[in-house]
Amino acid sequence: xxxxxxxxxxxxxxxxxxxxxxxxxxxxxxxxxxxxxxxxxxxxxxxxxxxxxxxxxxxxxxxxxxxxxxxxxxxxxxxxxxxxxxxxxxxxxxxxxxxxxxxxxxxxxxxxxxxxxxxxxxxxxxxxxxxxxxxxxxxxxxxxxxxxxxxxxxxxxxxxxxxxxxxxxxxxxxxxxxxxxxxxxxxxxxxxxxxxxxxxxxxxxxxxxxxxxxxxxxxxxxxxxxxxxxxxxxxxxxxxxxxxxxxxxxxxxxxxxxxxxxxxxxxxxxxxxxxxxxxxxxxxxxxxxxxxxxxxxxxxxxxxxxxxxxxxxxxxxxxxxxxxxxxxxxxxxxxxxxxxxxxxxxxxxxxxxxxxxxxxxxxxxxxxxxxxxx
Amino acid sequence: xxxxxxxxxxxxxxxxxxxxxxxxxxxxxxxxxxxxxxxxxxxxxxxxxxxxxxxxxxxxxxxxxxxxxxxxxxxxxxxxxxxxxxxxxxxxxxxxxxxxxxxxxxxxxxxxxxxxxxxxxxxxxxxxxxxxxxxxxxxxxxxxxxxxxxxxxxxxxxxxxxxxxxxxxxxxxxxxxxxxxxxxxxxxxxxxxxxxxxxxxxxxxxxxxxxxxxxxxxxxxxxxxxxxxxxxxxxxxxxxxxxxxxxxxxxxxxxxxxxxxxxxxxxxxxxxxxxxxxxxxxxxxxxxxxxxxxxxxxxxxxxxxxxxxxxxxxxxx
Numbered sequence: 001x002x003x004x005x006x007x008x009x010x011x012x013x014x015x016x017x018x019x020x021x022x023x024x025x026x027x028x029x030x031x032x033x034x035x036x037x038x039x040x041x042x043x044x045x046x047x048x049x050x051x052x053x054x055x056x057x058x059x060x061x062x063x064x065x066x067x068x069x070x071x072x073x074x075x076x077x078x079x080x081x082x083x084x085x086x087x088x089x090x091x092x093x094x095x096x097x098x099x100x101x102x103x104x105x106x107x108x109x110x111x112x113x114x115x116x117x118x119x120x121x122x123x124x125x126x127x128x129x130x131x132x133x134x135x136x137x138x139x140x141x142x143x144x145x146x147x148x149x150x151x152x153x154x155x156x157x158x159x160x161x162x163x164x165x166x167x168x169x170x171x172x173x174x175x176x177x178x179x180x181x182x183x184x185x186x187x188x189x190x191x192x193x194x195x196x197x198x199x200x201x202x203x204x205x206x207x208x209x210x211x212x213x214x215x216x217x218x219x220x221x222x223x224x225x226x227x228x229x230x231x232x233x234x235x236x237x238x239x240x241x242x243x244x245x246x247x248x249x250x251x252x253x254x255x256x257x258x259x260x261x262x263x264x265x266x267x268x269x270x271x272x273x274x275x276x277x278x279x280x281x282x283x284x285x286x287x288x289x290x291x292x293x294x295x296x297x298x299x300x301x302x303x304x305x306x307x308x309x310x311x312x313x314x315x316x317x318x319x320x321x322x323x324x325x326x327x328x329x330x331x332x333x334x335x336x337x338x339x340x341x342x343x344x345x346x347x348x349x350x351x352x353x354x355x356x357x358x359x360x361x362x363x364x365x366x367x368x369x370x371x372x373x374x
Numbered sequence: 375x376x377x378x379x380x381x382x383x384x385x386x387x388x389x390x391x392x393x394x395x396x397x398x399x400x401x402x403x404x405x406x407x408x409x410x411x412x413x414x415x416x417x418x419x420x421x422x423x424x425x426x427x428x429x430x431x432x433x434x435x436x437x438x439x440x441x442x443x444x445x446x447x448x449x450x451x452x453x454x455x456x457x458x459x460x461x462x463x464x465x466x467x468x469x470x471x472x473x474x475x476x477x478x479x480x481x482x483x484x485x486x487x488x489x490x491x492x493x494x495x496x497x498x499x500x501x502x503x504x505x506x507x508x509x510x511x512x513x514x515x516x517x518x519x520x521x522x523x524x525x526x527x528x529x530x531x532x533x534x535x536x537x538x539x540x541x542x543x544x545x546x547x548x549x550x551x552x553x554x555x556x557x558x559x560x561x562x563x564x565x566x567x568x569x570x571x572x573x574x575x576x577x578x579x580x581x582x583x584x585x586x587x588x589x590x591x592x593x594x595x596x597x598x599x600x601x602x603x604x605x606x607x608x609x610x611x612x613x614x615x616x617x618x619x620x621x622x623x624x625x626x627x628x629x630x631x632x633x634x635x636x637x638x639x640x641x642x643x644x645x646x647x648x649x650x651x652x653x654x655x656x657x658x659x660x661x662x663x664x665x666x667x668x669x670x671x672x673x674x675x676x677x678x679x680x681x682x683x684x685x686x687x688x689x690x691x
Contacts, residue, residue, distance in 0.1 A: 006479035010465070010472075017467040017508075214463035214524075217427050218480040219453050372448070374429050 003220055007228025011202075015232060025198070029190045029240045030247050036186050037252050040178065044130040047095040050077035050088045057105025063116070064098065066142055072134040085119055095121045096131050111150060172257075172341045183254040184339040185308050185332060187244045192302055192328045195237055195271050199278030200295045202229040203370075204285045213374060222370040226283075226363065230275045237271045238264070248339075257342030263335070266345075266352060270331040273359030277327070280366045302328045327358045380405045380532050380563035381426065385435035388421050395421040397586040398435065403565060403579070405531075408558050410577030411567040412674065417583040419567035420460065423536050426565070427457045440532055453481075456525035456533045460540065462517045466510035470501050470520055473509055474527060481528035495523040498553065515546035522553065526562075533557065535566040539573060551576045571671040582674055589677050598668045601639070601676060603627045605668045606646060608636040608653075609661035616658050623652055628676045637672055 015022055049067065053060050067073045073096060077088055085097035097119035107114035118135050122128040203225070206212040215225065241264065248254040256263060277298070285291035303309065305319060306329040312320055323329045330351040337343045337351075345352070381403040388396040396418040403409040411419045424430040426437050428448030436443055442450040464473050474492050483491060496502055499519035504512070512520060518538060526533060535554075539547045551573065558564055566577070574580050575594055582590040582597075590597060610616050613636045620629045620638050625645040630637045638649060646663060653660050668676075 002482065003480055006476060010468070010476055013472065014465075014467055209463070210459060210461035211463040211465060213429065213459050213461075214457070215480075216429055217452050217455070217457040218477065219449060219482065220480050372429070372452075373431060374424060 004224045004228050007220070007225055008231045011229060011232040015236070025194075025236060026239060026243070029194050030243045032190050033183070033186055033244045033247050034251060037179070037183055037248070040182055044127055045072050046074045047072060047127070047131055048076040048093065049073040050079055050085045050094040050097045051075050052079045052081055052085055052097070052099045054080070054102045055100045055104035055106075057108075059105045059108045060100045063100065063104075063142060066138050067098065067135075070134060070138055072131070072138075082117070089119060089121055095127060096135075108146065179252045180254050180340055181336070183248040183252050184335045187241070187248060188306075188328055188332050188335050189303060189308050190244060191237065191240060191267070191271065192274055192331075193299055194240055195233070195274035196278045196281070196295050196299060198233045198236065199229060199275045200281045200285075200291045201288055202279055203282035204288050204291045205282075208287060216372040216374070220372075222367045222372065223363075226276075226279050226366050226370065229279055229282075230272065233275050234268065234271055237275065238268065241267045241271075245339075254339065256339050258338040258344065262345060262348075263338045266334050266338070266348065266355075267331075269352060269355050269359065270327055270334070273327045273355055273362060276359050276362040276366065280362050280369070283366045283370045302326050305329070307332050324354065327355050330354050378405060379403060379438075380407075380440060381409070381565060382438045383422075383426070383435070384437070386422065386425060386432055386437050387434040388418075388425060388430065389433045394586050396425070396432075399581075399583075399588045401579075401581050401588065401591055403563055405563050406558060406561050407578045408554065408564045408566065408576065410574045410580045411565065411583060412569070412571065412574045412580055412670070413567075413583035414569055418586040419583055420536055422583070423457075423534050423565065423567055427455060427534055428452055453528075454530055454532060456528070456530040458521050458525040458533075458535045458538055460536045462521040464509040464517060464521055464524065467508060469506050469508055470496070470512070471505040473520060473524055477524045478527045483528055491527065491529075495527060499523040500549075515542045515550075518542050518546070518550060519553070522550070526557070531562060533562055533564045535564065537567055537569070539568065539570060547573065571669065571674060574670050580670070582677060584674075584678050584681060587681075589681050590673070594670060597670065597673045601668045601673050603639045603641050604643065605666050605672055606638045606640060606649070607632070607664045607666045608638055608649070609634075609663070610636065610653060611659045615656070616653055619652055619656055619658075620649060623648060628679050630672070630675045632671075637666075637675075639668075639672070639676055 051064050053064060064075060068075045077084075077094060079085060079088070082099050085094070085099060088094045089097060099117040099119070101115065101117070104114045104116065116139070120128050120131045120135070203212065206215065245256065245260075245263070249256070278295070281291050281294045281298070285294060305312070305315070305323045306326055307323065308328070312323050312329075315323070333351040334348050334355075337348050379402050381401075383399055383401050386396060386399045387394070399418075399422060401409070411422065413419055421430060425432050426439060426444060428439075428444045428451045432445055436445060438444070439451045440454050442454075444451045465476070468476065471492065474495060475488075478488050478492060496505060499516075499522065501516065501520060501523070504516070509517065509520065522535075522538065525535075533554075539550055542550065547570075554564055554566070555576070566573075568574060577594065579591070579593055580597060581588050592600065608616070608620075613631060613634060616636055617629050617631060620626055620636065623645070625641045625648065626638060627641060628637075628639040640646065640649065650660050650663060
């Protein structure tokens with residue numbers, strides 16, 4: 001116990017004596033969250049739209065109004081022809097366009113079907129999909145309304161009701177704010193990268209400096225060295241959590257729906273396993289270059305396969321199951337569960353025990369693979 | 375096995391792949407003696423010392439430190455030895471006191487004892503007044519003394535020093551050896567490696583290593599008196615050319631350049647005249663020729679020459 005404390009204290013001194021690194025370690029994660037959060041902050045709305053209203057009727061103007069009133073589109077250009085719309089889109093000035101042909105108003109008033117041509121910039125599929133959905137929804141709603149109007153004011157007026165009236169109620173994140181989904185994910189990502197890098201050099205650095213040779217001629221036990229290297233960084237990483245969650249709340253308005261205490265306790269579990277993974281890398285690396293490479297190649301799949309960016313549900317089964325081998329996959333469920341859904345430990349337990357097992361396995365592996373020899 | 379010996383090394387061998395770093399080395403260090411392992415860089419000194427400290431596993435042979443077999447009970451050995459590695463492995467961002475305190479705790483020096491022990495070590499190493507200085511800011515000699523203090527913080531009965539004086543000025547080297555002497559006086563056994571031949575004079579026993587093998591083992595005086603023939607120190611013009619001529623003369627055992635002087639080992643006094651005549655007839659002006667006592671360097675050079683001659687003979691046969 002005495003030796004464990006000795007190692008921990010020494011690591012603390014290393015951290016404190018290097019204020020420049022300490023500041024980086026504390027500030028960078030927050031800056032990273034602010035930067036990445038802001039980059040994805042904009043919901044897809046207010047897409048600039050060019051409208052060529054060749055009909056110039058009351059009906060066509062009402063149709064256009066529906067688009068600007070929806071909030072998804074801003075009619076920024078009024079033009080005459082399809083060619084002009086295309087030109088504006090080529091220049092990147094608009095993302096969508098609407099061409100209303102001359103006969104639009106006439107057809108509507110005579111009860112004939114009328115067509116309207118939309119143009120969507122497909123370069124960004126996400127933007128295109130959102131725009132398409134919005135266009136279809138708005139057009140259909142307008143058509144329904146017109147249909148109901150026509151039928152009830154025709155020669156045989158009738159009381160009309162739509163056969164199916166669907167209501168969607170969003171549980172959790174009722175306003176569908178992307179931030180509420182994005183920020184917890186970014187916090188998990190930043191903590192994962194941070195934890196891995198903090199300890200990935202812990203042992204290999206001493207190996208390169210030659211101090212490891214001196215350490216292994218002492219009666220120090222491997223587990224004391226490993227744990228002594230992890231403990232100080234748990235404190236650092238807890239500061240990182242507190243600060244990123246605070247920035248998520250104060251800057252991006254993402255509130256923690258569930259228990260903040262539970263969030264901290266479970267983050268501690270995740271961090272222990274992530275820091276342990278760093279120590280394992282450090283133990284099996286012969287130099288800092290190897291440690292850096294291994295860390296990078298662990299971080300990449302963690303970002304791609306954990307559900308951080310791409311939904312895991314659509315991945316091939318094998319990849320889907322492989323995702324469960326990474327602690328960050330489970331932590332994502334935990335952090336989204338607590339921040340977004342406000343669920344308690346009862347619902348998170350299935351993601352907590354893999355984290356515990358992972359941490360124990362990684363720590364034991366480090367201890368067993370560390371030989372008190374050169 | 376007797377427990378009167380601090381170190382007993384028996385056919386100790388270390389191979390790295392096909393390369394043999396240490397080849398069947400045998401020696402004994404009686405308690406309280408200073409043993410010097412002498413030899414050029416790459417001779418296998420560091421590998422030997424690392425095996426004795428339990429941080430490298432021998433490929434063959436065995437070593438007992440204070441009665442414990444180091445391959446099987448390395449942790450028992452580690453508790454009882456002090457080790458100073460080549461690099462003076464100190465933590466640069468820790469102060470003098472913190473470095474000492476760190477190792478004191480790792481070795482489990484008791485709380486009551488720690489304070490007085492550290493004070494004593496700071497005094498011994500001449501670091502009084504520099505306790506709060508960071509190790510990074512210390513000069514080479516001070517780092518060396520701090521590293522020694524760290525290595526003996528738990529009062530080990532056996533001390534291993536790997537090139538302890540590398541890169542340290544001559545005055546500090548002498549002071550350092552005085553510290554080692556005083557430790558040996560307190561009953562501590564010491565094994566030190568060095569490639570400074572003059573330093574080896576401080577040791578009770580010397581083992582000379584060359585090409586992974588121990589080629590000589592004795593006290594410094596015996597090593598010198600065992601040197602075959604008489605050593606002549608020749609002051610002459612163009613010593614390089616003179617060396618070539620001397621080597622070919624019958625009765626000359628060995629020739630080596632010694633700065634601007636030539637050290638020639640000859641079989642008997644009569645060869646001196648032969649040598650002077652040969653040099654004169656080649657047009658080389660010969661100054662003073664003196665019979666000198668061989669230094670350890672002469673011993674080493676002649677042993678290495680003899681060793682390579684015998685190996686060559688073996689290969690031809």
